[in-house]
Amino acid sequence: MTVPLGAYVAVSAVLFFIGCAGVLVRRNAVVILMCVELMLNAANLALVAFSRKYGSIDERGSVFVVFVFVIAAAEVAVGLAIILSAYRNRPVVDVDQIHQMKG
Amino acid sequence: MTFDFVEPVVFALLAIGVIAGGAAVVLLSRITAAALLMAFTFLSMAGMFVLLGAETLAAFQVLIYVGAITVLILYGVMFTKFSDRPRALFFQRQTPLAVVFVVAVAIPVALFSFSFTSAPPRPGGGDLSALATSVFTDFAFPFEIASVLLLAAMVGAIVLTGRDDPEEAARRRRR
Numbered sequence: 001m002t003v004p005l006g007a008y009v010a011v012s013a014v015l016f017f018i019g020c021a022g023v024l025v026r027r028n029a030v031v032i033l034m035c036v037e038l039m040l041n042a043a044n045l046a047l048v049a050f051s052r053k054y055g056s057i058d059e060r061g062s063v064f065v066v067f068v069f070v071i072a073a074a075e076v077a078v079g080l081a082i083i084l085s086a087y088r089n090r091p092v093v094d095v096d097q098i099h100q101m102k103g
Numbered sequence: 104m105t106f107d108f109v110e111p112v113v114f115a116l117l118a119i120g121v122i123a124g125g126a127a128v129v130l131l132s133r134i135t136a137a138a139l140l141m142a143f144t145f146l147s148m149a150g151m152f153v154l155l156g157a158e159t160l161a162a163f164q165v166l167i168y169v170g171a172i173t174v175l176i177l178y179g180v181m182f183t184k185f186s187d188r189p190r191a192l193f194f195q196r197q198t199p200l201a202v203v204f205v206v207a208v209a210i211p212v213a214l215f216s217f218s219f220t221s222a223p224p225r226p227g228g229g230d231l232s233a234l235a236t237s238v239f240t241d242f243a244f245p246f247e248i249a250s251v252l253l254l255a256a257m258v259g260a261i262v263l264t265g266r267d268d269p270e271e272a273a274r275r276r277r278r
Contacts (some may be wrong), residue, residue: 005112006217008151011118013212015125015144017205017216022129028186030179031134037172038125044164045121052155054219059233063242065160066234069167070249074256076172080179080265093183096239 008049016042027094029083033076040072114154120147134180142173159231 015038022035044065051061086098130173131137150159174233238246 003111003154004217005219007114007118008155009216009219010213011151013209013216014122017209017212018122018125018129021205026129028134029169030176030183031128031137033179034117034128034137034176035177037168038128038144041145041168045148045151046159048152048155048157048160050219052157059230059237060241062157062160062230062234063237065157066163066238066244067245069163070253072250073167073171074252076175077256077260078263080175081260083179084182085263087183091184091188094186 005049005053008053012042012049014042015039017044027095028098029086029093029095029098030080032095033079033083036079037072037076039059040068044068068075110154114151115149117150117154120144121151133155134185135177138173138177138180141176142169146171157230159234 019035019038019042022038023032026032026035047061047065047068051059051065083093086100088094089100090098092098121144124140124147127140128137128144131140145164149161149164149169152158152164
């Protein structure tokens with residue numbers, strides 16, 4: 001008895017919704033960054049699950065996951081740099097208080 | 104005696120780990136604890152990759168997510184000050200509406216996700232050689248683009264956080 005593909009996709013969907021809710025609801029910019037990482041990871045799980053259980057031809061899904069890793073690393077580095085430089089301007093990390101650039 | 108029941112049990116434990124960790128990241132108000140639970144979620148996810156037979160990706164997951172990204176986020180947590188305002192931004196007054204919306208979206212998604220069925224399992228063995236072949240043949244150009252992206256992110260992070268203090272720059276020039 002193996003775990004069906006649907007179970008992996010369901011876990012991935014749940015984690016994606018959790019991350020989405022976090023991005024929408026939380027106030028702290030660092031926590032919002034964490035929730036974006038959760039969403040990226042949920043997408044990774046779906047990609048790996050489909051690649052391993054569906055397509056028996058090649059490793060395309062896994063290659064996409066490697067690129068998602070790269071993009072996640074770049075995103076978190078630049079995101080934290082933006083948060084820290086905004087924090088140095090004015091010491092708040094709450095996204096509803098960072099509105100210097102609001103038009 | 105067979106051990107066929109092991110895989111679903113391990114999967115259930117990992118799924119509980121992933122979902123509980125993710126929920127804790129959203130719900131906890133202590134940000135350090137949230138960051139550590141995010142690392143726990145990433146570790147459970149690495150276990151799921153192993154269960155799926157993608158050991159190389161599990162290793163990358165531990166190195167990049169649990170190692171690098173969690174440490175970077177903890178760095179950000181330590182550098183910034185917590186605010187004692189309520190942790191949620193909005194939706195406080197629209198909770199019933201939000202619950203209705205989430206349930207209306209989540210139930211079709213769950214039903215849809217269980218409708219996928221697996222192909223027959225492929226022969227065992229590591230995923231590294233197939234992955235490497237794919238990356239360095241079909242995806243060689245995106246691989247190069249990714250390296251340029253990482254370089255740009257590195258330069259961008261340095262430029263954004265670098266201090267452009269005129270006094271300090273003058274002192275450095277004098278030295």
